[in-house]
Amino acid sequence: MTSHVRHITIDCSDAYGLGTFWAQVLGAPLSDEDLPGDPEALLETPGAAVLFVQVDEPKQTKNRVHLDIQPHDRSRDEEVERLLALGATLVGDHRRPNGRGWATLADPEGNEFCVECSAAERAALTGTRLPLTADDVTTAVRLAVDVLAKAPADRWKARAGSLEWTCWETAEHLSDDLFAYAVQLGPRTPPLDRDVPFRWAPDREGGPYNAVFADRAAGPAGLLATLEASGALLASMVRTTPPGVRSYHGYGISDPEGFAAMGVVETLVHAHDLAEGLGLEWAPPAALCDRALARLFPDAPAGGD
Structure with a gap:
């Protein structure tokens, strides 16, 4: 141990x-x-x-150990300005004209820490693809839930776009997908040749094969709560599973980032189906769509729709 x-x-x-x-x-x-x-x-x-x-x-001398922080949703320079406004002081400026480098700040008691480029900035500087993360799963699911929450309660029996399922069934299917991706990463030794053996079955003939169903008595709000919960479960598993772990998927063995990408794509696509059936507008962020598709389909043409 x-x-x-x-x-x-x-x-x-x-x-x-x-x-x-x-x-x-x-x-x-x-x-x-x-x-x-x-x-x-x-x-x-x-x-x-x-x-x-x-x-x-x-405190008397320079710290031998310090924290390096990376902003999530803003640039390095924007984060430096935010932290200065909170009470930090600039100790050393190691930012370069080409966008690389870092800034060394001190907290109100003089403890040094460094602010690095965001992941998006780092990807742009190196010409690499920005990875799909647990935060992307959370973003996609929350965007979908926020849009779907606007639907009238009596529209959920309508067909979801071109699918044969109702909007309610499609939302259950999406919740089930996110759950299924999460549990594939759960065992101590994830399976490489099969799904984790939950029982999947339809609620009616022709309906989706799910392990997850929402209590219809809870109404659309309860349905969306199950969707958000399944998304949170996948995000948590992606965040906490070591990147070297692999697990089975029907189209090939995947790492945690791959399951995150599949969760994002399923959410974006089925939210489109649901929005069409519910009479809502769905316009997810283009950058998130691009990164998810690039992760799952690296040979797909760049740009366009």
Whole structure:
């Protein structure tokens, strides 16, 4: 057996105050049990949490260990400006004219950290494809749910676009797809020659073969809750499964990114079917569509529709 990093612990003069700053940096909550003036404050980040511990001795020298952060939804330079406005200070500017490099900042107690280029910026600089991530799964599912929530309750019995299924059945099928991709990554040793053996069966003759069905008594809101839950399950499995893991899919063995891409494509395509059947507009982000298609169909022509 091996060990894992439980906490990244930072000594400081004001645990709650510094924890509040970093909560805004990382978009993560402080523990509900921590209050101003407490000697410790826990920032509940994915993976290893960050623990701030109050000590009497002030910081005196440059940190031998520091954090490198990467913005999710903005550029490196935009993130630097945001953090400066939160109370950070610029310690060293290593940004280059060609867009590479990083900026070294210090938090309100002088702890150094670096701000790197976003994943999108890095992909543009290197000419590589931006990978599909758990966040992309979450984005696709939430965009779909937000649009589908606008549908009148009496439209869900209509056919979903050109499919033979109703809109309700198609949403269940999409939820089931996301669930199925997630559970393929779940076993300690994922199967390479078969699906994880849940029982899939139709709810009626001609209906989709699902393991996941929504309680019709819960109405469309309940249906969309099951869809969002299945999306969250897939996102969690993609985020926590080591990239070297492989598992079975009917069209070939896949890594976690491949299952993320399949989840994104299924969501984008079936949201189109549903929007057509429900009389809604569906216009997902072109960049997300491009990256998902490039991951699953690398030989497809670039550009166009």
